[in-house]
Amino acid sequence: MAYTPVHDHAAFDSSTVFSLPAGNDQFAHAAPHVASPENNSQPFPLNDGVAGYRKDYADVDLRGEVSPYWAGLPAVAASGPPLHPHHQRGWSDSTIATTSSAAVRGGDDYSDEFDDLDTTAANSSSKLSTHKHRHPRTKKNRHRVLCGSTTKSSWTLETVAVAIALAAVGAVLGVLGWFNGQPLPDWPYDITLNALIALLVTVATAGVGVALQGGLGQLKWVRFTERRAPLADLERFDEASRGTWGAVKLLGTGRGGYLGSFGAVVAITALGLSPFAQQVVTYQTRTVESPEGASVNRALNYTGALPGNTSSTGFVPLLPLKSAVYNGLFAENGRPGASLAFACPTGNCTWAAYETLAVCASCVDLTPFIEPDCSAANSTSSSASDAEDCGWKVPQGASLRTRAEVFSLTAQIPPARGALPHSTIARLLFMGSEAREGGANGGSTVQPWAKQCTFSACVQTLSSRVSAGALTEAVQREAVNTSVVDISDASADRDVYTFGADAAAPPYVLSIEAMLAMRGWFSALFARGGAVRSSAAFNRTITASPSAVVVNLTVGIASGTTFFDSDVVTAFYWNYYEYAGGIDMLVRDVATSVTVAFRGFLGAVPVAGSALAAQPYVHVRWGFAALPIVVVLAAAAFLGGAVWSSRRAGARTWKSSALAVLFHGLDDEMRERVLRGKGEWKRGDVGLGELKRRAQGVKVQLDEAGDASLLRG
Structure with a gap:
């Protein structure tokens, strides 16, 4: 309030004499x-x-x-x-x-x-x-009014903050432990696990920051209570309590002491809380079984056949089987079983090994049995046969009649009297006079070869798998009925029975009608044919058949033009030169295609499998959790050290309060000395940088010798 001058009163006697108390x-x-x-x-x-x-x-x-x-x-x-x-x-x-x-x-x-x-x-x-x-009031009471109690400590906020930080880190570890190895949680509003972890780590970071701010702010009062220190230390501790850069500066100057430097290290390390916490969680993918399931067919029997007068056996196969054979011969896709129907909703499925009625293919080398064949040369010359005009043959019935004939296909169908095993559908004999790597036709360099391949009814043990929507199957076991049966007796049971791995289980059956249908059609499809190579005989009649197929095809050998009798011969010839083991591969493709036809007919039953789905799941890398745990524990330890140091020094709990600095600043003498320096001082001449420089050389201490606490030099 303002002071108001007091005016004269009427009753005032100007002659009144004022006397002072004695002794004053x-x-x-x-x-x-x-x-x-x-x-x-x-x-x-x-x-x-x-x-x-x-x-x-x-x-x-x-x-x-x-x-x-x-x-x-x-x-x-x-x-x-x-x-x-x-x-x-x-x-x-x-x-x-x-x-x-x-x-x-x-x-x-x-x-x-x-x-x-x-x-x-x-x-x-x-x-x-x-x-x-x-x-x-006494001096002690006056100081309590100005500064607060000298014994009361207010560390409740920092203690609660550290407790919250510890609880937040514990919650992060608990959440990670709960979801480790589990599928990604499906929470409302598309909240992710990363969002929850980020929230908890933010809470922990805030709690650590509160504890560090209070502890570092209090250490400056401990410093000036215990001893004289440069006035600049007041700013260093204050900056360290307010941010990471201040902590770096305090650590760089080395003015924080052991405890202050420890707190600065904790403050700097706390920057890695969030990045390290995010690195703890990774999302990996694993394959799990889907409840939708999968299925693929296997054949227990096959009876598909129709009566046909055009067949030598009286039965013709169904169109799906013919289509399967053509697919195996000409598709050349390396996936003869691609047309097999299966159910795999996830695109990745597996099945346990299972058995199915099938057609097996096997090939053997007949090259050691080749011998010269001069019958064709003898029939066209009256003179003695010239060895250069002779061909080759094998005892099984295949031959190359002249040196110009470079490839031949001969089919053998088992007779009804049981000359071949009961399960044999057909035999194919292949001969060639050129090596696959190529060579001149004729002369002593010619090395003929021969091969026999057999189609048989069998039982296969398969391992099936669908990967990325594509079915692949591997044959683990094959069982063939090698018994010889006379099928000329119509009254006898002439069906082909083949047992699987379990002899006690019912056999797999291929009806005699289906067998005769395939034998009759194969005898026409794989009729004997060949390929002739010549560089000049374009108008030459290769065979007596008017339906001969003439194809200008050059493979493997640079000279000459090759002429083929049929498309089937062309397919086998092409595979022979195009792929290593090409004939064996093509025969297996045809057998697999026929098996697919068996598994798609009436005698097929589904086999249950496992549908596999790619499932993302939570994978915790616990090593990255070490930093958040260490930082929070270090912050708690630092806070405890700051509290203990403050009580030991008898410092008041002012922490980072700006009011404490205002109320308990420099005394007049020290302020005058700092501001004036050695020369005459003018208020506008001293900048902040100059004040900082002067504060480096001034040492002060919190002194309570007077009526209030002051920083005295």
């Missing part, structure tokens, strides 16, 4: 007037002024004497402007009490620091009545 000579030279705060150019120093007033006021002995009100004011008031003449006279007792209280308080904010002066005016005389006086 200090009031003899008191200023005759105290300037109001509005007109005083000097600030009202709370620490020195109020204390000075308290001391002077306590020494006054009011023994019924009239004492001027300015006798109890601080000495600093004497330096104010001169008094007006009319104010040199005394005031009434009520005015003195009111004005003195206001002058001492300097405002209502500090009214609780002082005791009231109970004064009573007896009359208009110049004497003050006896006052009841309570002594001011």
